[in-house]
Amino acid sequence: xxxxxxxxxxxxxxxxxxxxxxxxxQIFVLTGAGISAESGVPTFRDxxxxxxxxxxxxxxxxxxxxxxxxTLVWQWYEHRRAxxxxxxxxxxxxxxxxxxxxxxxTLVTQNVDGLHQRAGSEHVVELxxxxxxxxxxxxxxxxxxxxxxxxxxPHCALCGAMMRPGVVWFxxxxxxxxxxxxxxxxxxxxxxxxxGTSGMVYPAAALPGVxxxxxxxxxxxxxxxxxxxxxxxxxxxxxxxEILPRLWPQA
Ligand code: OAD
Numbered sequence: 540x541x542x543x544x545x546x547x548x549x550x551x552x553x554x555x556x557x558x559x560x561x562x563x564x565q566i567f568v569l570t571g572a573g574i575s576a577e578s579g580v581p582t583f584r585d586x587x588x589x590x591x592x593x594x595x596x597x598x599x600x601x602x603x604x605x606x607x608x609x610t611l612v613w614q615w616y617e618h619r620r621a622x623x624x625x626x627x628x629x630x631x632x633x634x635x636x637x638x639x640x641x642x643x644x645t646l647v648t649q650n651v652d653g654l655h656q657r658a659g660s661e662h663v664v665e666l667x668x669x670x671x672x673x674x675x676x677x678x679x680x681x682x683x684x685x686x687x688x689x690x691x692x693p694h695c696a697l698c699g700a701m702m703r704p705g706v707v708w709f710x711x712x713x714x715x716x717x718x719x720x721x722x723x724x725x726x727x728x729x730x731x732x733x734x735g736t737s738g739m740v741y742p743a744a745a746l747p748g749v750x751x752x753x754x755x756x757x758x759x760x761x762x763x764x765x766x767x768x769x770x771x772x773x774x775x776x777x778x779x780x781e782i783l784p785r786l787w788p789q790a
Pocket of ligand 1: 570571572573574576577582583600649650667707708709734735736737738739740760761762763765777778779780
């Protein structure tokens with residue numbers, strides 16, 4: 540147990556991070572699955588446990604998997620929607636709302652869970668889409684749904700096309716506007732705050748390096764080491780819900 544008289548081992552790094560945030564004029568925040576972990580949303584690596592343990596999410600999250608097994612993939616997304624709908628934003632999501640009230644912030648997330656928006660963050664850049672959105676796969680341009688059958692993808696009444704989840708699958712391009720906004724924010728910030736991402740999935744994982752190359756300081760918040768630690772000026776090795784509320788005053 541830490542001796543309170545000696546303080547917490549992370550205190551000096553937290554103090555340095557606070558000073559950087561205080562001095563920053565334009566902040567770019569990049570979040571990943573780890574920021575929602577304390578809300579109870581499994582991260583991608585943890586997603587291999589539980590109900591879907593037999594399936595590799597990367598195997599399910601592709602267009603070809605959907606064409607092969609639409610019902611299975613649709614039901615996986617229904618399962619994830621239900622799981623996320625039952626969760627609440629945590630102190631890390633709320634802290635970022637407070638940060639945006641104090642500083643110019645662009646919040647870019649790889650998450651599809653909508654928890655930043657439910658906490659009250661505005662203009663969130665969703666690089667990987669949203670779990671609660673759907674779009675047409677091979678639509679006819681005039682698509683209109685028939686009454687959906689539970690557990691089955693809805694079909695177009697006119698052409699028979701299927702709906703698909705409105706998320707980015709492996710091998711797909713990021714939404715153009717979201718990618719442009721994220722890159723612009725990375726290039727024009729003086730501070731980049733990276734929270735809860737393993738830094739394994741590109742192009743999102745390249746953004747902290749872009750910020751660094753354009754002269755920004757980089758702070759990483761993650762209880763585990765990640766490849767992004769190499770880019771970081773400060774690594775705060777703790778849970779987002781504990782660290783973020785300590786980094787700037789909370790209303
Ligand atoms: P990952 O599951 O790859 O990584 C989650 C990171 O969060 C890990 O580095 C954990 O150590 C960290 N973490 C866990 N608990 C945390 C906590 N309480 N506070 C802070 N950090 C914590 O998730 P992402 O990096 O978001 O893409 O994954 C990137 C992309 O890979 C996802 O958007 C998804 C996936 O395939 C698509 O679906 C296109």
